[in-house]
Amino acid sequence: MAMxxxxxxxxxxxxxxxxxxxxxxxxxxxxxxxxxGGDIGLVGEDALDFGDGSFSPAxxxxxxxxxxxxxxxxxxxxxxxxxxxxxxNDGELTVNVIAIKASVHLPIDHKLLVQNLTAQVFNNAxxxxxxxxxxxxVFAVSKYLQPGTFDLVGTIVxxxxxxxxxxxxxxxxxxxxxxxxxLSIESVFLVTLGLALLFLLGLWLHGQFQRISKKNxxxxxxxxxxxxxxxSMDEWLQGTAYAQSLSKKAKKK
Numbered sequence: 001m002a003m004x005x006x007x008x009x010x011x012x013x014x015x016x017x018x019x020x021x022x023x024x025x026x027x028x029x030x031x032x033x034x035x036x037g038g039d040i041g042l043v044g045e046d047a048l049d050f051g052d053g054s055f056s057p058a059x060x061x062x063x064x065x066x067x068x069x070x071x072x073x074x075x076x077x078x079x080x081x082x083x084x085x086x087x088x089n090d091g092e093l094t095v096n097v098i099a100i101k102a103s104v105h106l107p108i109d110h111k112l113l114v115q116n117l118t119a120q121v122f123n124n125a126x127x128x129x130x131x132x133x134x135x136x137x138v139f140a141v142s143k144y145l146q147p148g149t150f151d152l153v154g155t156i157v158x159x160x161x162x163x164x165x166x167x168x169x170x171x172x173x174x175x176x177x178x179x180x181x182x183l184s185i186e187s188v189f190l191v192t193l194g195l196a197l198l199f200l201l202g203l204w205l206h207g208q209f210q211r212i213s214k215k216n217x218x219x220x221x222x223x224x225x226x227x228x229x230x231x232s233m234d235e236w237l238q239g240t241a242y243a244q245s246l247s248k249k250a251k252k253k
Contacts, residue, residue: 055157055166060091063156063169073172075152076179078143085135085156085169089127093160097125100137102154104145107173114150115142147178 064086067073075081089095101119106112117139127133137154154170 055164057167058091058095058158058160058165060089061095061158061160061165061167062088062090063167065154065170073174075141075174075176077141077145077147077176078179080138080140082136082138083154083170085137085154086132087127087135087156087158087167088132089129091160092129094129095127096159097122097127097133097135098157098159098164100135100154100156102137102139102152102170104141104174105151105153107149107151110151110153115145117141141176143179145176147176149173149175 066084066086068082068084070081085100087095087097099119099121102117104114104117106114120137120139122135125133125135135156141150150173152170152172152174153168155166155168157164157166159165
């Protein structure tokens, strides 16, 4: 009976201790901390003021960017696209993440701004010392944006000891594609133009064929006769013995 009571007590102790063991294990593996969506807020393109945006990156803070299940970095115009921003804090103080912002530029010149994307604010998001954290960022380019290659510049804004900093986690190209239809506007235009050119070519060939046919019908038939040749021969044979023999034969008939 005492053995049975001890077994029940031991099992109950393990059940009570399991959450504590899980917390301790998570703290020991704090290199991977994921920020949940409950601490995320969205702010309009121009509503959030980060100052002049010229904050410098903090020492000991590294960032990376991943497009999950989208290695080609295809962005459908008018639809949401998600990327993940990873931050590693090798500094001496905790990093408090404020927001993520991004903008779209022309690849030929970053001064040519195409669109400011919606900023994403994080509440109570922090990265402890010697830890890593992952922050999701969802954005959507304008549905009227012309398909093609553009540059995306993404920045994460954070504070360390109430001092603002920012780091650029992505500065590269994205491929904007048109949503919806199978054919893009450019494809429809090119197909229509090709069909029109083929139609004009067919009309031109048909006209050339009819023109050649009419020429063949109107061309007169030339008959090569022997009348002029016979006349010249008669003049040349006139007075000869052959001409005299011919005239005698004609008289006999």
